[in-house]
Amino acid sequence: xxxxxxxxxxxxxxxxxxxxxxxxxxxxxxxxxxxxxxxxxxxxxxxxxxxxxxxxxxxxxxxxxxxxxxxxxxxxxxxxxxxxxxxxxxxxxxxxxxxxxxxxxxxxxxxxxxxxxxxxxxxxxxxxxx
Numbered sequence: 001x002x003x004x005x006x007x008x009x010x011x012x013x014x015x016x017x018x019x020x021x022x023x024x025x026x027x028x029x030x031x032x033x034x035x036x037x038x039x040x041x042x043x044x045x046x047x048x049x050x051x052x053x054x055x056x057x058x059x060x061x062x063x064x065x066x067x068x069x070x071x072x073x074x075x076x077x078x079x080x081x082x083x084x085x086x087x088x089x090x091x092x093x094x095x096x097x098x099x100x101x102x103x104x105x106x107x108x109x110x111x112x113x114x115x116x117x118x119x120x121x122x123x124x125x126x127x128x129x130x
Contacts, residue, residue, distance in 0.1 A: 023105040026112055030087040033080035040077025043070060078123060083116035 020028075043065060050061035064070050090108050093099045099108045 021102075021106070022109045023102075026087065026109040030084060030091075033084045033087075037077050037080045037084065039073050040080070043073055043077075075120070075124070079116055079120040082119040082123070083112065086112045086115050086119075 047058075047061045047065050050057040065074070090099065090112060093108070099105055
């Protein structure tokens with residue numbers, strides 16, 4: 001089988017040549033954000049358990065949570081939550097056989113990207129002002 005003549009058939013496109021459509025990228029990002037929310041959840045659970053454990057444990061957990069890295073994890077988890085939520089709504093539209101045309105799917109992907117950033121910023125503003 002190894003010496004079958006292949007002729008001039010083209011090779012499969014390589015990732016450096018082929019560009020994924022935006023709807024495929026946002027679909028992949030939905031799975032990634034679903035998993036990435038775990039980091040924020042674990043950080044908050046650790047903080048809550050430390051609050052119940054004692055003042056020394058809480059001080060350590062609170063320091064980590066309030067550090068720039070802890071805040072970055074929480075903000076990215078918040079963005080992941082909004083992104084995943086909006087992508088889930090888009091999936092409900094797909095289940096209803098809506099937004100399946102290429103231009104509609106591309107537009108829905110853009111709405112998810114922009115909407116998740118806007119909702120994250122609004123949530124941060126509401127929590128900082130409250």
